[in-house]
Amino acid sequence: MxxxxxxxPPTGQNRPSVRPMTVDRPVGLPVRGMAIHRRRCxxxxxxxxxxxxxxxxxxxxxxxxxxxxxxxxxxxxxxxxxxxxxxxxxxxDAPSQLAERRVDRLQPEGPVVVAVVGGRDVYDPAVVQAVTAVTGEIRTMDGVAEVEDLYNAAGGRIGADNRRSLIRVELRQGLPDDRREQVEDAVAAALHRIDAPEVLVGGEKLAERAFEDQAIADAALGESVALLILLVVLVVILxxxxxxxxxxxxxxxxxxxxxxxxxxxxxxxxxxxxxxxxxxxxxxxxxxxxxxxxxxxxxxxxxxxxxxxxxxxxxxxxxxxxxxxxxxxxxxxxxxxxxxxxxxxxxxxxxxxxxxxxxxxxxxxxxxxxxxxxxxxxxxxxxxPAVGRSGRGPGLLARLAGFAQARPGPVALAVTAGLLALSLPFVFAVNLENSDARALPASAEARKVQEVVQRDFSGGQADPIVVVVDTDPAGTPVRDFLNAVNTLDGVLRVEPRPDIAGPAAILDVTPEGATADRTSRDVVRAIRALDTPFPVLVGGAAAELVDYRDSVAGRFPLALLVVVLSTLVLLFVLTGSVVLPVKALMMNALTLLATLGVLVVVFQWGVGSALLGFDSWGAIDVTTPVLLFVFVFGLSMDYEVFLLARIKEERDPRDPTGDRAVRAGLEKSGPVVTAAALCIGVVFLGFLLGDLVAVKEIGFAMTVALLLDVTVVRGLLLPALMKLLGEWNWWAPAPLRRLHERLFVQPDDSERMR
The missing domain is CATH 1.20.1640.10 (Multidrug efflux transporter AcrB transmembrane domain)
Structure with a gap:
């Protein structure tokens, strides 16, 4: 050998692994020639x-x-x-981004580092001396433009409990990223030297860096642990x-x-x-x-x-x-x-x-x-693979398929109703917001700073909506515009910013409620809808969320079309049917909606948050549903292709219902699908070990989607629907059927073994 x-060595007579040829060929024509004779593709x-x-x-x-x-x-x-x-x-080119750049030109401002000093009376001599000494040192640092504190600048801010004060350090504009980070680190280190029971340092750029560092740390932890567990699982399975x-x-x-x-x-x-x-x-x-x-x-x-x-x-x-x-x-x-x-x-x-x-x-x-x-x-x-098998009996998916085929109508109805019920929290109660420092773990300093500033220095009020008016602010039209904005539903107050260079005005519009809730978003849309004789730009956190939602909603039909068409074409190539691809899309949609519903219950409502090790911030990251739409559809297609390929391979024209092919396909490929789902589930669960909420959302949701898809959808709904449809599962219009037979029908095993 x-x-x-x-x-x-072979034991006994070798048993061929292929079916005997059923295609007649001219006498003397070799098998290789026959393949070319039948199909030149x-x-x-x-x-x-x-x-x-x-x-x-x-x-x-x-x-x-x-x-x-x-x-x-x-x-x-x-x-x-x-x-x-x-x-x-x-x-x-989003409207809120245009507004932000316009504000930067009218009222230039560099990156800001903020610090909260607390734990004692703000006028305690030791606190005053400590803060004054450190802020004086920071003012001399290269790269620092301005320092504001309670004792050396007008407008110093005291917390609601009178035991906290705010320090604001503005860096010089235009610093390269590396230099900016060096200055931020030096400023943060100096602020932490203030002798006070509580010193918290944060800011937008520091929060972004904390997010990046946490993401990298979570990836390293999640992947290393997942790979170790995965190796053990694979050794056992294989x-x-x-x-x-x-x-x-x-x-x-x-x-x-x-x-x-x-x-x-x-x-x-x-x-x-x-x-x-x-x-x-x-x-x-x-x-x-x-x-x-x-x-x-x-x-x-x-x-x-x-x-x-x-x-x-x-x-x-x-x-x-x-x-x-x-x-x-x-x-x-x-x-x-x-x-x-x-x-x-x-x-x-x-x-x-x-x-x-x-x-x-x-x-x-x-x-x-x-x-x-x-x-x-x-x-x-x-x-x-032994996963999904009990002794020598059929695997989990095959047993579920047998149960579903015995009662296809009730099973299909119950599974569909159950998945739709799981989707209701997403359909009716989802709150989508942009991640900020609140998406960091509760122990993160940048998150603590944001929460303290929002609670003790802003009175819990929403961040203002920033409105830029490009015209002479002294004119009557601007006064009429101010009055119109001030009378809009949901507006708490309107404050023009002083000392704006150029014929323009910047207004801070404080909405009622939270920063990016429905009220704030409605105010953004209402301001943009006002009929004005001059250009108006609307920015701020609420406007950014409105723009993101509008952008995604506007392009989602095209993204859906890309996914749907690719799914239809590739499953048609695999099966020669137009019914199976449509059915696959419907099942994938049910899996996605149910997954998003469970995600809202856990991450937005906080059910089980202690078990998963995070503090809910009352919302879902606005990018998560878009990413899950793609990932869930993609991985659901993964297992759909695994199963349908084997079902089609087992299909026998003498069995018009196709029940045997479904059972045989699930029995032969089911253990592989179950093992694959278990392994990829380990990978996804590894990302629950980190502290970044946005990553936890993806890892948790994909684990839920896998669990639902491999058991409920592929094990119950798929065989039940195939039983109900029977031979119609494999239907295609005659022209498409002929095209598929000509281009994509798998050659005889004797041809493909050469």
């Missing part, structure tokens, strides 16, 4: 089968190429963390250390090269730590999923034909599992492409990074995993 053949199964055989024959060059990429990713990709920045959530190591190596390779791509991306756009967190999470999960699928199918092919050469086995494996990986990867990448439709910089960077992560995970599943199997196949135990 050659070196490329399995080292264990290049078929996906043929191409991926050839790729699998090539990976076996060229295993070492392929692994060497991946090793070079991984080393480059570890060396250069690791530098991406030094080039991260806080990507804006709004495009530069029955050996070497077998368990293969998916993990594929994941590390995909993530390392993704970091290299993100490093290159920083040269063209801003990449935030949040992007790195989510993208590496996605790449890790998908790479493990695809490796598990390929490994499981390889073992099935080897068990069916134990004497076959390794190249032949990997060719068969790639023709089936490889094709599934390819279609699934393209589907998830297309879903990530839906993010690129949005004009927000954060979402744009997420779309590019996510698409790269998905494609690299797919490439690893198609090349690195077969090459690793070719090297280590003798160390891979000859058994299928």
């Amino acid at each position: 050659s070196a490329d053949r399995l080292d264990r 290049l078929h996906v199964p043929v191409m991926v089968a050839a790729l699998g055989r090539s990976c076996a024959r060229l295993r070492w060059p392929i692994l060497g190429a991946w090793l070079v990429l991984v080393v480059a990713g570890l060396v250069l990709g690791g530098q991406v963390f030094d080039r991260l920045s806080t990507a804006g959530s709004l495009p530069p 029955g050996g250390f070497v077998a368990g190591l293969i998916p993990l190596v594929a994941a590390v390779a995909a993530v390392s090269v993704t970091l290299l791509a993100l490093f290159g991306l920083t040269a063209f756009t801003e990449v935030s730590p949040f992007t790195v967190n989510v993208v590496t999470l996605l790449g890790t999960g998908l790479a493990v999923d695809y490796a598990l699928l390929v490994l499981a199918r390889f073992r099935q092919e080897r068990d069916a034909d134990p004497g076959a050469a390794i190249a032949e086995l990997l060719g068969r494996t790639s023709a089936t599992a490889g094709r599934t990986v390819l279609i699934s990867g393209l589907a998830v990448a297309a879903a990530m492409g839906g993010l690129s439709v949005f004009s927000e910089p954060l979402l744009g960077a997420m779309a590019l990074g996510g698409a790269v992560a998905v494609l690299l995970a797919t490439l690893a599943g198609l090349t690195a995993v077969p090459a690793l199997i070719a090297v280590a196949h003798r160390r891979i135990p000859a058994r299928v």
Whole structure:
């Protein structure tokens, strides 16, 4: 037996793993010629089968190429963390961003560091002396423009309890980021030297830096813990250390090269730590999923034909599992492409990074995993994953499918009603806001500063809406405009800013309620709706939220169209049906809505917050539903493709209902899907260990989505609907059916094994 053949001798007569050919061919025409005679097109199964055989024959060059990429990713990709920045959530031409730049021109102001000094009477001589000494030192620092405190500047501020005072340090405008951070650190260090029981230092830029540092720390903690637990889970599932190591190596390779791509991306756009967190999470999960699928199918092919050469086995494996990986990867990448439709910089960077992560995970599943199997196949135990199986009986999904097929109507109705009920909190009660310092852990100093300033120095009132009027403020039209704004519902007061250069005015409009609640947003819209003879720009936190919501809502139909069309096309290529893709979209939508509903209950309402280790800030980050729309659709498609590919493979024209194919498909692929979901769930749960609420939201929501999708949706709703529809599951208009048969029908196994 050659070196490329399995080292264990065949026992008994080899049993072929393929069905006998059913296509007649002219006498004397070779099989290869028959394939060309029947269809002159290049078929996906043929191409991926050839790729699998090539990976076996060229295993070492392929692994060497991946090793070079991984080393480059570890060396250069690791530098991406030094080039991260806080990507804006709004495009530069958003109305609130135009207002902000106009305010900067009319009333220039540099970055601000604020400090709260408390714990004693504000006029205690020791406190006065300590504050005066430190603020005097700060005034002499290079890069500091102005210092305001209670004792040396007009308008000093005292807290509501008369035991806290506020220090405000404005830095010089135009400082480069590195220099600005140095000055901020020096100012913060000096302020912390004030001899008082309580000294809290914060500010917008310091909060952004705390967010970035926390995101990086959370990623390091979450990924390291998740990878360790994942290795243990994979070893148990796959029955050996070497077998368990293969998916993990594929994941590390995909993530390392993704970091290299993100490093290159920083040269063209801003990449935030949040992007790195989510993208590496996605790449890790998908790479493990695809490796598990390929490994499981390889073992099935080897068990069916134990004497076959390794190249032949990997060719068969790639023709089936490889094709599934390819279609699934393209589907998830297309879903990530839906993010690129949005004009927000954060979402744009997420779309590019996510698409790269998905494609690299797919490439690893198609090349690195077969090459690793070719090297280590003798160390891979000859058994299928045990997750989802009880003894030798059917797996979890197969048992659920049997239950659903026995009573399809009630099951479909109950599951649909239950998922819709879970979605109600999101539909009727969601509060979406931009993350600020409140999204940091409760122990973070920047968050404490914001909460104390809001409570004790602003009286709990909302941050003002900033209105810029570009005309002579002394004219009658401006006075009429001021009166109109002052009489709007929800307006508490209107205060013009003094000493504005140029023929313009800046108004601070304080709304009733919270900074970005419905009242504040309504006031923003009402001001913008006023008919004025001069230009008016509206900015501030509430206006930014209005602009973000309007931008996302305006582009969401196009993003939905991208995701829907890509899903329809790719599932049609896989199944030849137009019914199954539509049904998949409906089930994915139910999973998404139910997940968002649970997210509102936990993170907005705070149910279970103590168990998960966070303090609810009463809202969901405004980007989270958009990201989950893409991620949940993408990963749901992942498992949909896994299951439908095997169901279609098991389909028998003599069984018009397709019940046997559904049961067989779920029984054979169900354990793989369950194992994959368990592994990717471990990855997502790793991100719950961090302290950043926005990252916790994504990790928790994806875990819930996986749990719902793999059990309730794929185990119950899918077989129930397929039972109800019967042969209609595979319906397509005649022209599309002929097109699919001509271009995409999988060739006979005898053709794809060559």
